[in-house]
Amino acid sequence: MSDQDxxxxxxxxxxTDFISQPDAHSKVVKIxxxxxxxxxxxxxxxxxxxxxxxAANSAVPVPKVLATFSEEETGMNFIVMELVQxxxxxxxxxxxxxxxxxxxxxxxxxxxxxxxxxxxxxYIGGLNRQHLNNAVFWVPEHDPAISGPFDTEAAMNEGMLRxxxxxxxxVYAQFLRGIVNSTLCGHRTVLTHGDLQPKNIIVNRISSPxxxxxxxxxxxxxxxxxxxxxxxxxxxxxxxxxxxxxxxxELASHILHQYPTEFLMMQVIYGIVYYLIAKD
Numbered sequence: 001m002s003d004q005d006x007x008x009x010x011x012x013x014x015x016t017d018f019i020s021q022p023d024a025h026s027k028v029v030k031i032x033x034x035x036x037x038x039x040x041x042x043x044x045x046x047x048x049x050x051x052x053x054x055a056a057n058s059a060v061p062v063p064k065v066l067a068t069f070s071e072e073e074t075g076m077n078f079i080v081m082e083l084v085q086x087x088x089x090x091x092x093x094x095x096x097x098x099x100x101x102x103x104x105x106x107x108x109x110x111x112x113x114x115x116x117x118x119x120x121x122x123y124i125g126g127l128n129r130q131h132l133n134n135a136v137f138w139v140p141e142h143d144p145a146i147s148g149p150f151d152t153e154a155a156m157n158e159g160m161l162r163x164x165x166x167x168x169x170x171v172y173a174q175f176l177r178g179i180v181n182s183t184l185c186g187h188r189t190v191l192t193h194g195d196l197q198p199k200n201i202i203v204n205r206i207s208s209p210x211x212x213x214x215x216x217x218x219x220x221x222x223x224x225x226x227x228x229x230x231x232x233x234x235x236x237x238x239x240x241x242x243x244x245x246x247x248x249x250e251l252a253s254h255i256l257h258q259y260p261t262e263f264l265m266m267q268v269i270y271g272i273v274y275y276l277i278a279k280d
Contacts, residue, residue: 005035006067006080012037026224035066036083043077045070047224050127051081054191054223057118060111061219084219086204093198093247100216101251104203107218108196109255112234116190124156124189125149126227133225134194134237136160136273153230157184164272176268183265187230194225196238196256198248232259236266 007015015029019036026040038047048068054060064082071078089104096104125132131147137159139146146163150156157180165173193200200222206215225237235256242249 007031007035007037009069009071009076009078012039012078030083031080032083034083035080036063037078037080039076039078041075041077043079044133044224045077045079046126046128046130046133047226048079048081050223050226053127054115054118054226058114060115061217062223063219063221084202084204084221086202086217086219088199089201089203090198092203100214102254104216104218105251105254107216108201108220108251111218111220112193112196112255115193116231116234118191120189120191120228123149123151124153124228124230130227132227132229134227136269137163139163139166153185153187153189154181156230157181160269164269168272180265180269183261184230184232187232187262189228190231190234192227192229192234192237193220193223194227194229194233194237195222196220196234196252198245231257232262232266235259236263236270239263240267240270 012029012031015031015037017030018027019030020026020028020038024040025042026038028036028038030036045068048065051062051065054062055064063084065079066082067078067080069078070076093101121129123129125148129149131137131142131144131149137147146159148156148159150159161173161177161180164176200220202219202221204217204219206217208215235252235258238256239249239252242252
């Protein structure tokens, strides 16, 4: 893409073909049949770096990043990327038969397996040793003791517990400490999408040349939460709240390796964190 093809900030802000909700904190707009832009004050440019890293180190299907820039006066960041053709799995799910769900699930599983096979660094955190972008670790100013990056899984556990201590009775956080450290331990570190949900999976239906059977091309989008995490994190984060989405729970059970003990532990932690967010 030449510099002449990159949309200007004015063109992006004037765009009205929203892919995201128009009032979303992080907006995504369609600029042309080939280009989409994600922008906002809460869009981390690290997301673009992560997509580039994945594209360079794997065959995991991600949108191609074309350009990134910022607007100093507003604090907005902009990620110009390839517009991926297709529909979200969330939209498509009700129309799929069992065979089609199996084919799509296999593609997602292969992508996640390849993502997890990339050689990890010696820390837990975002690409280039950045903090974790997840509500479990979010505090103002990204205190490294709570938000990371962390040198060990035990240090990450301590970060979660320190976060809970700020918002819950100290005696309860102390009660959880031993349980967390005896449950969330001994895991390898893997590259993790961090928000693997049907809304973040694009499925492009491709007709076969003979017209007898459609195929699918699957892309994973919305990488802002991606980071190096303990291996259980993808399963736990993608299935939190799935009792309200049984169709996705069925697919996720085939796509992801299951960590039942860690799942139950994280349900407790998620429940505290998201209850406090809702209460605020």
